[in-house]
Amino acid sequence: MARQGFSDQNRSLERGIAILRAFRPGVSELGNAEIAERTGLAKATVSRLTQTLLGVGMLERHPSRRSYRLAPAVLSFAHAMRLGSPILPAIAPLMRQEATRRRVNVGLAAADGDMMVYLESFRYSPRSSFRTVVSGQRVPIELTSLGRAYLWALPEREQRRELGVIAERRSRAWPQLEADIQASFAELEADGFCIVRWQPGVAAVAAPVLLPGLAPHALNMSVASSEPLPRLQRTLGPWLLDLNRRCVAELEASLLPEN
Amino acid sequence: MARQGFSDQNRSLERGIAILRAFRPGVSELGNAEIAERTGLAKATVSRLTQTLLGVGMLERHPSRRSYRLAPAVLSFAHAMRLGSPILPAIAPLMRQEATRRRVNVGLAAADGDMMVYLESFRYSPRSSFRTVVSGQRVPIELTSLGRAYLWALPEREQRRELGVIAERRSRAWPQLEADIQASFAELEADGFCIVRWQPGVAAVAAPVLLPGLAPHALNMSVASSEPLPRLQRTLGPWLLDLNRRCVAELEASLLPEN
DNA sequence: TATTCAATTCCACTGAATGGAATTGGTGGA
DNA sequence: TCCACCAATTCCATTCAGTGGAATTGAATA
Structure with missing residues (x-):
């Protein structure tokens, strides 16, 4: 032992x-x-x-x-992981295209412990395609739309466990935090996405991406903007849902060939 | 033991x-x-x-x-590695800019065993900035300009060892291969870069990037073109040397602040 | 040259890791 | 529904690989 x-x-x-x-x-x-x-x-x-x-x-x-x-060898793991992902390669072109078309950042993330890790993030920037590659970047699960979409998609049992871990780690701020998380869950329930502003001047919407037996992922769109959330919600929400729908379609198509 | x-x-x-x-x-x-x-x-x-x-x-x-x-956790290693590199963050903007300006691919790589691993590669593509992220991609050390520039920059001792390993692994093709490698070394000696076409329709020039006590890296430029090598050499070579020079300057500037 | 701090090596101890064999468990076929 | 098959896991006795405290080495700094 x-x-x-x-x-x-x-x-x-x-x-x-x-x-x-x-x-x-x-x-x-x-x-x-x-x-x-x-x-x-x-x-x-x-x-x-x-x-x-x-x-x-x-x-x-x-x-x-x-x-x-x-x-440098660690980069090869990342490369292999991304290419081997059953999700990322299939939808990356859609994500890229959408980032350009809508002029927003579009990202895909999955969980590592109590953090969300970006598999890819297409950043939109007014001047050319200034692309800070953020594959591998970590953001806190409990404060981001990405993380909450992931949590929401988790099976009851694991969701409880995760929330428990977070509650313990952030015992101080937990009451308020739990309320916020539940509010996001309600949004997800009602609209299929949630919106969060976890850094000043940045707002993000996110929705879960589920594949039959695979760990949940989360897709997000974010913009640098201080507009009120409800306004942003009305524009970003539909864009995200539309993208998500097309991603799911693409994934189903890409999954049939195998197995 | x-x-x-x-x-x-x-x-x-x-x-x-x-x-x-x-x-x-x-x-x-x-x-x-x-x-x-x-x-x-x-x-x-x-x-x-x-x-x-x-x-x-x-x-x-x-x-x-x-x-x-x-x-996904392996992505975080890659992210940390790239951000922590004493070279990549300093010169990435120059590489990007150059890729756009010259309409070529610009990459930076380091060695992992007998392979070269891209830390970054800015791909130029005529239609928009179609960017297949190839950070982490591996190419054979002995067949690429990248790898040969690296080998050439190695201290005598280690160069021998590496060449020995390669000779053993590719015993069949070694005589020809060794000649090719020596030719590349001669180019590096004479011009500061070498040019290789290791896949049909693609040519690449590469030069070493050295930092005081750091493992050698290699910078390259590549184009999809079937033009004769000497022609390409005359255009790509100076571009690469120019970029390399500016990178070295940038590195020296970025190094002073620390230590 | 002396001083200091980190890294490495030494060493005796032991329990963690090992691999062959047995068991479990899940899948596809009859 | 039951059986047969294959992979994964667990069991178990063996032992050697890993451990950490202490001593040593080595490299910077003053």
Whole structure:
């Protein structure tokens, strides 16, 4: 048995991945000491695991020899994941087209723990196609339309569990937050999408994308605008629903050939 | 001591990563049995490791329960890696701009074992900005201008080693291949870039990008064209060198602030 | 040259990981 | 409905791989 809590996990592998996860935007360079501190692992353990990760090409060391960073190999995982997604490749062209046509950002995301991760996001920008690639970017699940659409689409049982986790983590702000989430759920129930402004000057609508037995995804549209939400809701909502409908059609078409 | 060959690696972690690496473009869905076959691991071992990878969010299972795929979490590694790169964020705007201005593809890559991995590639396409994101895509090191520019920039010692590996792996075609590589090296020596046509109808020029103690990267420009190489060389070469020069300047500027 | 801090290596201990074999479970066919 | 088949999982005895505290090495800084 591994340590407290979780079942039957390979400890070394778990720890190795934890080390990789310690690298995040803004934390791109870490020495063994800092990794040990952040992960709570023993120094000796970290030293050995980072050597292994170096050996298998997941980390590279800065010449100073005092620090590691993620190596290019991790990009290949991402590439394989995106190409292999049963959803993204099928609907990416529609998303792109829609971003251009409607002059909005269009994104697709899925969950990783308590965060939503963008599989793709086509950003619209007035000047040319300035495209900050944000595949892999993470946004909090409980504060975003993306995350709430995902939560809403979850089977009862898992939804409860997720909400429980969030409630615990944000115990302070939970009462208000729960109300907000429930309001979004009500929107989703009524309209098929929800709208949230989680950063000033940005509003986003999102709707779930479901495939037979696949983890729920969420599709969103966002704009930089301070217009009142109800107004935005009336324009963005129908656009999103329309796009979503066409995506679902595309997915059904792309699914038949296989199996 | 771990098994034959390599030093002092954590076996479980090594194996776990090997499992992740089994997923590649075109191999997006794997069951335990197939993973066991591809990696040479025992069935029981694979079963346990995939469970762990599932637990830490690196894999997800298809509802059929018969197969795994890479989970969205791997995208976050890629995102963190790209943002944390000491090179990419600094020169990406220049690369983009140049792709548009010159109407060519502009890419940046680094090595992973015997492959080059694109950190970014701005694709130029006549119709709008049709952008197949190829960050993470892999191309063979020995056949591409990208790879040869990288090899050329390598310290003597490591260059030898790499060439040795390639020679062994491609023993059949080695004599011709070595000649080609040496020709590219000569071009790099003389002009600062090399030009290769490794797929019919596509030609690419590449040059190394070096930073003080960082692993060499390579910058390339490519076009879909069947014009004779010498002609292309005379147009693409100067463009690339110019871009490269501006990138180096940008990098020096972006490096001073730190440290 | 001396000092300091991080990384690595050493070492004895042990329980975590292993793989062959048995079991479970789900799927398709009769 | 039941059976046969194949993959996945679990069991279990074995042992060696992984662990962490302590000592050592090594590299920067003053």
